[in-house]
Amino acid sequence: MVASTHWLASSVGMSILERGGTAADAAAASGFALQVVEPHLNGPGGEVPIIVWSQEQQKAEVINGQGTAPQAATVARLKDMGLDIMPGTGLLSAVVPGAFGAWLTLLQRHGRLSLSEILQPAISLAAKGHPLLPNVSNALHTVKDLFTEHWPTSAQTWLPGGTVPKPHTRFRNTVLAETYTRLLQEAEAAGTSRDAQLDAARHAWYQGFVAEAIGNFCANNQAMDTSGQTNPGLLTAEDIAGWQPEVEAPQTLEYHNYTVCKTGPWGQGPVMLQQLALLAGYDLDALTPGSAEWVHLITETHKLAFADREAWYGDPRFTEVPLEDLLSPDYTAARRQLIGQQASTELLPGSPGGRTPVLPDYPEASLTTIPAGVGEPTVAPTGETRGDTCHVDVVDSAGMMISATPSGGWLQSSPTIPELGFCLTSRAQMFWLQEGLPNSLRPGARPRTTLTPSFALRDGKPWLAFGTPGGDSQDQWSLQLFLNLVHGGMNLQEAIDAPAFHSTHVPSSFYPRESHPAQIVMEGRFDDAVLAQLRSRGHDVVVGKDWSEGRLSAVARDGEWFKAAANPRGAQGYAVGR
Template identity: 75%
Template sequence: MLESTRPELLGDFGMVASTHWLASQTGMSILERGGNAADAAAASGFALQVLEPHLNGPGGEVPILVWSETEQKVEVINGQGTAPQAATVERLKDMGLEIMPGTGLLSAVVPGAFGAWLTLLERHGSMSLREVLSPAIRFAEHGHPVLGRVTRTIETVQEMFTQEWPTSAATWLPGGQVPAPNSRFRNTVLARTYTRLIEEAEAAGSDRDTQLDAARRAWYTGFVAEAIESFCRSNEVKDTSGRRHPGLLTGQDLADWQAEVEEPATLEYQNYTVCKTGPWGQGPVMLQQLAILQGYGLDSVPAGSADWVHLLLESGKLAFADREAWYGDPRYTDIPLQELLSADYAAQRRNLIDQATASRQLRPGSPGGRTPVLPQYPDAAGLEGAAAGVGEPTVAHNGETRGDTCHVDVVDSSGMMVAATPSGGWLQASPTIPELGFCLTSRAQMFWLQEGLPNSLRPGARPRTTLSPSFALRDGKPWMAFGTPGGDSQDQWNLQLFLNVVHGGMNLQEAIDAPAFHSTHIPSSFYPRESFPAQVMIEDRVPASVLDELARRGHDLKVGGGWTEGRLSAVSREGQWLRAGANPRGAQGYAVGR
């Protein structure tokens, strides 16, 4: 039996698990003061914007999955912002661009995180905006310990900040210096932004819903939107194209946007119902993999064996190839999701897997007889800035781990459960807006500057994101909320956690701690869109006999350190107990509860 690094937590009051110990404790403090899971998740989410600014920020996005005991269903809150109305393929082609930049202002979309968190509070929360935002304001105003990874991130962009992005230098280089690990860091401008939102909300009236609505207006039509438009219009900043461009985002783009509440995409797997976002995110990839794997009887395949790893890798290659050919914003393109998730289609795809040999091709399928069309992938070697690790700073192909996103899961004593994956607005990806204390997301880098694709750049469309929180019911009852940072790797690690518990007989912490891996076979969703056919990043804790057999089957293994894969966290309801686990990798994620 696998020895876990820490115990799986059990209790009956509440559980919070996230990628930062202070965010987890923030959520727990909200539960202790009478808040529910929605209040706790939002408070943790706002805290993460301050505590992990290299992984997410106020100008980013967040998809949220919520189980409501009152409504007895899972819903998706879509906090992915949309492309500016001025953003067209033709316009960017006229700028001489063949691929969206990975940094700067040109790749900005509407910042959706604030609207999504407010929608969660409005629909499911109980606390006031002041109560939920106050912990984040305190971290920003009075300071918090700088993570070593934040220091290293700022070091990599120090010269660029000084020479090209002076507003970022003013924020992230206090006294002209990179903040040292564990030093106290303050972002007083951001604290003032959030304090002003509370003040404008409370000035609108004493009713909670009135205050939330006023805060939303202040963000999307008020002083925040005005500052964003002014900054995008007035500044041309250097991006990964090597040239300077202004932003295209306007106040009207923000005013026209709102977080949408949707039904999840689902798949029945044995006695489980797995819930994900729609195909505007990569979430259905995990469902497609499960549909393929359903035919293998994984109860008879030892978890972590060469057969197990091979099947997960090969089914993933097929599902992710379909992501490349078919996924996008369903408001702008016809996505055959029902066919992609059907048993017949899964059987067709399953027949392509050679259980003895690793595939090296990108093989999208033909759901409903349709012909797949793939993007024209760029030659990453010829792209300016490709070697600098720009785009989403996730797990690099050489095994270097830089982190990329955050995650938080919450369950309360009433049974409400939340899984959320905040990202975007990274301090290193776009210049800080000086009046606000944060920068914009560069998520538009995920669009293609090619017409006629599901994920082509279109005004008002959402980029096909990688953000992918997960939820599962067991025997029709809410069971587990879980997720991870990791860009294209998210649903690879989410799947491993789920299967480790379902078939491997592991508890949450054991499943998180188990040796992990991910494939870099599929082209990256982020600039510069690199791919490495048949390559697998895998931890050295995997037995040598398994590594040898995987290599014999043709997998190109890049063996990394024993604790380099995955950033998972999870909460669950089982019988009389609530449970939680969090990732030990990086010595940062923690679960708390009682």
């Protein structure tokens, strides 16, 4: 089974499985295809965290494909440039592109097919073309003037003939196809050994022609960004050569008869575990999914868990993250006492182990101030998006399961590197330009990403790989899917289709850090009585379109059956299997 946010990526993954590839082969091929067909949501210059269940090893592992900040990137340096907040676009907020290394690590540890078999579908889609999504065309309309006036290399790539390509027309990125073709040539020149080819491809990317092109572009160009000024790139070929993905055990929580696996606190993944720990103190089986009490409890636990994210999460190599205390029963019980019948309007991080929380100095911002093309955008109150992320889930016939959330390197995030056909991630916008915070900008540190794939076991057996795009909302929507299945008695597709919501109470992880205390954005399919009850509890309810919240997908093992489901919102997600 393969489920993803684009029908072509799911089809690519399924074709790999049918050729005898593993779930790792299929996920990687789908991931490379997503870079081509959803370029406004991810790209080769982006990042990806991956959760893998190995049926052979009977364990889950996390592949951390989040790149790090350049060695030249310091708070003092950016302060000297007159900046108080990291720009949301441009070259200055670039970090090492980690997606390629993560996908190759997945292939080397769990794959079977050759790199050529994995990359050829993406090369074909880039060289021969694919139907341009309406959302890509719309995104290009918003950044057309930026490209034309300030980012000419992006205009050259994305505005053929100087015009925005129309939806559903054939779109090609021949330069990107040439980049991946050259990578294959250098890989195959290393000999017939699969491992040798993967090593050679990794070398070509992180120490060869790709790294050199990125380093030269950053050294010799400045780019207009959201600060309103042109700024240089700090990323160098040496930064890229010094990085490699890490493989680690997932963070886990036992919830009833389920084991939920998430990434470490270098991402926001543990917030789902904190929310589940809080919710374990309530009888959710007695509540109706979508009721006012259901939405209220989930929202209030979100506020507490995400407040802890703001105060405590960051790259564990640079800051102490007291995750054991944050998930401890005593701490959780004390935090649960803060949940009342009325909506909280405060940001309330806790004091795990008696530590004193420290929050950033948040700027004043609102949704109306966000420039076009900025950030990792989540769903606005209108139901429209400002960009996003991708997701893919796979299970193969042997039982290997994968959940991966590729993102970054959006076509609108930074100028396209002309020799490569892609741009760099602007993930460093998630750092704070304030010293002494868990997520302060530091040379070599990973920004605290919002990318958060999910995996769960049921009764000790692998059960569900799932996830969604959506920035800060990813763990909100993924949690709702999980609870719909566990407590709502829904099947996989029903759990995805159910009316969804997200809170904007906690400041955004992305430029310009907007927040709306007590606000919940809800799909229009919720009952009016539910909306009225939530408003009476003090929630600031914003009603969006009927089908506007999240782009969840999932694959599952249910007894002897494999199952998959994809999101109907946007008529783009696709689940396939046999």
